[in-house]
Amino acid sequence: MKYFIQTYGCQMNYSDSERITTILHKMGYTKTDGFQDADLIILNTCSVKQKAEDRIYGLGEIFAPMKKKNPNLKIGITGCMIREASGIRNEVKHDVFRIMPTIDFVFQIKDLMQLPEILHKLHHTEGAEEVKDLCSYFHIDPTVTNLAQVFIPISSGCNNFCSYCIVPYARGREECRPMADILDEVKKAAKREAKEINLVGQNVNTYKPDDTDPESGESPFAQLLRKIDTVEGVDRIRFYTVHPKDMTDDVINLYGELKSMVPHIHLPIQSGSATVLKRMNRHYTPDRLRELVQKLRARLPDMSISTDIIVGFCGETEEEFMESCNLIEELKIDLIYVSKYSERKGTLASEKYKDDVPAEVKKDRFFRITELMKNISHEYNQQFKGEKVKILVERIRKGYADGKTPEFKMARFKADDPKLIGKYVTIKVDKPMEWCLEGKAV
Ligand code: SF4
Structure with missing residues (x-):
């Protein structure tokens, strides 16, 4: 039987999918490259925004004809969308089953060891007993x-x-x-x-x-x-x-x-405003962030710092938003993963505060903070002009090999040999841009 896992979201989810894969291989499933010829589809989901969940719900429609064509096809969901009991449709209650009638089972990632049993019931697969010996999530050797x-x-x-x-x-x-x-x-x-x-x-x-x-x-x-x-x-x-x-x-x-x-750290600050941080329940202040960055740069003066910022959090005023922009400029944060606040049902914010920043204001703040980051990143990247940087090649795309420098900077050079993936290559940078350093292999 063939399986396909679709992973969304953060590195943790990708790591979880490698452990799910090991279980499936032990149970005799073989990998296929897409939904179409799979007998088992697992969606490892992200729930950071409503949009991410809606994208999953949207898949419900394409699964119905696929199940008609292949009555053996079973579909399960895991990841952050699953916040209640794990199990099979007729055994547990879960909102997902109501919204997506084509789903057969759900499991929380902490219940991963229940997956063999679930699959055994649905597909009558062997090997469930053998996999039980793996004891726990952390004992699974990832694929x-x-x-x-x-x-x-x-x-x-x-x-x-x-x-x-x-x-x-x-x-x-x-x-x-x-x-x-x-x-x-x-x-x-x-x-x-x-x-x-x-x-x-x-x-x-x-x-x-x-x-x-x-x-x-x-x-x-x-x-x-x-x-x-x-x-x-x-x-x-x-x-x-x-x-x-x-x-x-x-x-x-x-x-x-x-x-x-x-020489890089990802330090998620979320906001540069003390009042917003308090509403976010983050338990630190902008001064604590200043102190941390000052200590880090005392160790490595050219350290690259990336961060996460949420714009348009409940009640965020223009002044509070500007405090984030000013702090980012002050701390010279050169890469920001910006997200527009999206209410998640069941969280403290959804119960305590109103999601009251209009969508167009969130969009405008997203745009402005991204522009700010572009300028800082462009300025930071100029230090690499004429310098040699060592990159770990991650992929070959559109005639370029690209990968990251130790500072987490995306860098690329002209190449088309897939054997370079996973290898170190030193390049001399001749074109430092805002998102990427371009150069020639030396
Ligand atoms: S630290 Fe905060 S943002 Fe990070 S996973 Fe925990 S609750 Fe979520």
Whole structure:
């Protein structure tokens, strides 16, 4: 039987899909490249905006004729859209079944170990018993698709309850993975020639497994980074997501000390306004952000900093929005993932505040903050003109090979050989643009 997994959203979801894939392979499913000839479709969803959920609901219509053609076809949903019980349509109640009658089952990612049982009931597949031995989500060896850049979960779930966010309801409370397990996965990846290790968790700074060394004097996350840095073959470590309230000095101090800590951090600030941050339940102030950036740049003066910003959050005034713009300019943040606020039912914000910023105002703020970022990024990128940068090639597209520099800058050069994917190439930059550095391989 053939399966197809469609993944949406963040790196965590892509990492989860690699674990789902392992289970399916163990149960005898084989991969196919699209919906059309699949007997099993799993949608690993994102719920960060209503638009993302609507896109999934829109698929309901195309599934009906597919099921007519292939009565054996079963369709399931996981990811952040599933915030209630996992199970099969006639066994559990879930809104998704009402809105999409073509869906057969749903499962929360924390219930991944129930998937074999669900599939056994629906498809009478064998192997459900064997897969049970995998014990838990973290014990599943992922089926890695990109050997050069791997995403390794260090925790799952979140205890923070930022007022706009649905994740704690979908993934549950934070669960940390033993350090020894993570190191095993890193070593396996390094043996397969992984060059970049991306550690993922909802809040990497609160990582606190049972096998922490209490004598070390460092936070568990700093201990983990030190250990990974010693694994042979690991060149670059990145991590997502940092929480500004929990970022510790010992982690900051590893920049410039550990060889694999790249000169880039993704520091999601969400807003530069103290009053908006309070409504968002983020538990830090703009001054705390200033202090963090100052400490980071004291370690690495040219460090690149990217961030997430939500524009048009409940009650955001023009003044509050301008506080975000001013802070971004002040801190020289050179890459922003901007999103327009979208109310998620069940979150604290949806119960406490009104989604009262008009759509056209959100759109205007989105545009203005993006323009601001373009200017900062263009200015930052000029420092690379005439310089050599080492990129890890990610893809070949339209006659170019492109990948990221250690600073997380997209860079490209003319090439069409797919064998370059996953390899380091040094280029001399002759054209630094706002989104990309272009140059020639040297
Ligand atoms: S830290 Fe906040 S934004 Fe991040 S997953 Fe947890 S609740 Fe959501």
